[in-house]
Amino acid sequence: MKEYRYKINGNLYKVAVGDVEENHVRVEVNGTAYVVELEKKKSPRIKPVLRTASTSPAAPPPAISRPAPIGGKSGVKSPLPGVILEIKVKEGDVVKRGQTLVVLEAMKMENDIKADRDGKVTAVKVSKGESILEGTDLVIIE
Known part of the structure; x- marks a missing residue:
């Protein structure tokens, strides 16, 4: 498991990245476990894009599934x-x-x-x- 530390907006996050199975990755953020679904790669299409200073590509956020509640609690x-x-x-x-x-x-x-x-x-x-x-x-x- 690889461990990283990220500081985002002044908040420290301890992230451990685990096993990758197909397009799912086990990730632990500040002690909470998640399964992150990676975006499936599509066959590349080359398309010219005219960029200006105000346009930049936005990466979609990863899909995160959270652990289910324990029993009746x-x-x-x-x-x-x-x-x-x-x-x-x-x-x-x-x-x-x-x-x-x-x-x-x-x-x-x-x-x-x-x-x-x-x-x-x-x-x-x-x-x-x-x-x-x-x-x-x-x-x-x-």
Whole structure:
């Protein structure tokens, strides 16, 4: 497995790239595993393109599949990428719907991530100062 460190918009990401099987690659970003689907290569077609300073080719983002929830438990996911500023709960805490679980800094703003249901916290999947991606499990509630 090859490991890389990327700094994107001031956030550090630790990326480990694993095995490639056909057009799927196993990737781990800050400890969260993903399967990335690579774009299939098409037969090349040569077509002249007149480029100006304002036009540049845009690469399509890779398709990412996230791990499925565990059993009857499900995670409260991050709605956007950012940095964890504060964790307001711990394992074993009983939470109510609407209670703030985590404070996430995204786009220079603090965002309260709240519980979507009543339940008991069975796992806290992030740590303070960690850079996370959209869709990352933050807290597991049973």
